Amino acid sequence: MNAAVLSALDGGRHELSSGDASISMGPSEAFVNSPMVQSITERALAYLGAGYAVHFCGPAGTGKTTLAFHVATQLGRPTVLIHGDHEFGSSDLIGRESGYHKSRVVDNYIASVVKLEEEGRALWMDNRITAACRLGHTIIYDEFNRSKPEANNPLLSVLSEGVLNLPKLHGRGEGYLNVHPQFRAIFTSNPAEYAGVFRAQDALLDRMITIHVGYCDRDTEVAITASRSGLDGRRAGKIVDLVRLCRSEGPDQNFPTLRGSIALARVLASHGGEPDAKNQVFAGTCRDVLGYSYPGRSDGGLSSALIDRLLRRLDADAAEVAAASGEARRDRKAARSNGGG
Numbered sequence: 572m573n574a575a576v577l578s579a580l581d582g583g584r585h586e587l588s589s590g591d592a593s594i595s596m597g598p599s600e601a602f603v604n605s606p607m608v609q610s611i612t613e614r615a616l617a618y619l620g621a622g623y624a625v626h627f628c629g630p631a632g633t634g635k636t637t638l639a640f641h642v643a644t645q646l647g648r649p650t651v652l653i654h655g656d657h658e659f660g661s662s663d664l665i666g667r668e669s670g671y672h673k674s675r676v677v678d679n680y681i682a683s684v685v686k687l688e689e690e691g692r693a694l695w696m697d698n699r700i701t702a703a704c705r706l707g708h709t710i711i712y713d714e715f716n717r718s719k720p721e722a723n724n725p726l727l728s729v730l731s732e733g734v735l736n737l738p739k740l741h742g743r744g745e746g747y748l749n750v751h752p753q754f755r756a757i758f759t760s761n762p763a764e765y766a767g768v769f770r771a772q773d774a775l776l777d778r779m780i781t782i783h784v785g786y787c788d789r790d791t792e793v794a795i796t797a798s799r800s801g802l803d804g805r806r807a808g809k810i811v812d813l814v815r816l817c818r819s820e821g822p823d824q825n826f827p828t829l830r831g832s833i834a835l836a837r838v839l840a841s842h843g844g845e846p847d848a849k850n851q852v853f854a855g856t857c858r859d860v861l862g863y864s865y866p867g868r869s870d871g872g873l874s875s876a877l878i879d880r881l882l883r884r885l886d887a888d889a890a891e892v893a894a895a896s897g898e899a900r901r902d903r904k905a906a907r908s909n910g911g912g
Contacts, residue, residue: 624756629784632828655717707751730778800836
């Protein structure tokens with residue numbers, strides 16, 4: 572099973588494994604390496620350097636996968652990407668028999684004597700974990716707790732003993748693989764209460780160091796939003812303030828995510844105008860992107876009425892700040908005039 576190839580949003584060069592080939596990815600100008608991101612990166616590299624697996628855990632939209640790619644880039648090794656899947660079994664990670672090879676030798680050296688020798692053996696195909704362990708690649712196991720816990724059991728011996736247990740094929744092979752010393756593993760996961768997520772086994776979590784990733788500080792969110800959309804910092808800042816206000820004032824402290832800020836900024840950059848209530852296209856986009864009121868949600872979701880109210884509140888705050896700034900400028904001008912007279 573070939574690894575998916577995705578673009579890594581990082582500041583260095585990156586290789587992603589696709590089958591037997593490694594694809595070199597160029598630097599991305601969209602990655603924002605703020606002090607907060609740098610602190611997490613340094614800790615993660617310290618843990619990986621000591622031989623531990625790293626686990627980024629946190630709500631959706633906090634940049635865990637992007638962080639994983641960024642950290643993997645610093646290791647300078649080809650990277651294999653795996654997405655958690657509830658249909659996974661252990662064989663989807665380590666490999667399986669892919670067929671059967673049969674050979675037959677006919678020895679008729681002496682005309683009156685025919686000697687036949689037949690040999691059969693199962694053919695084995697490595698999957699992504701086995702290939703990474705064998706070659707010393709870095710794996711990013713994205714949302715690993717979307718796979719059933721038993722599917723991840725082969726990782727227990729990999730992370731603790733440095734050995735990958737493999738099935739013996741008809742008596743051939745030793746049944747295990749010594750993990751390459753440069754093999755490293757980075758995991759990401761969403762909280763257990765999310766739909767489609769399994770509770771990871773404690774034995775696996777105990778073999779990795781977990782870094783809890785929350786939402787970035789405002790300056791980092793503004794920088795990321797501006798970088799991903801091409802919008803200027805002032806308008807990106809107002810969009811981020813609206814999204815952060817929706818988190819604090821709405822019924823769910825984890826939504827909307829940074830993806831909401833980026834989506835609003837991209838639409839505004841494409842359509843033009845100001846991020847305020849007077850811009851009808853922007854106001855409607857806010858209701859579409861940020862609103863998640865739908866049947867069955869017990870908390871009622873983030874309603875359009877609440878979004879409109881918060882948008883008007885930001886407009887009023889901005890007007891108040893502008894008025895205060897204008898008054899301060901007039902006072903300074905008057906003071907200079909009086910001093911000169």
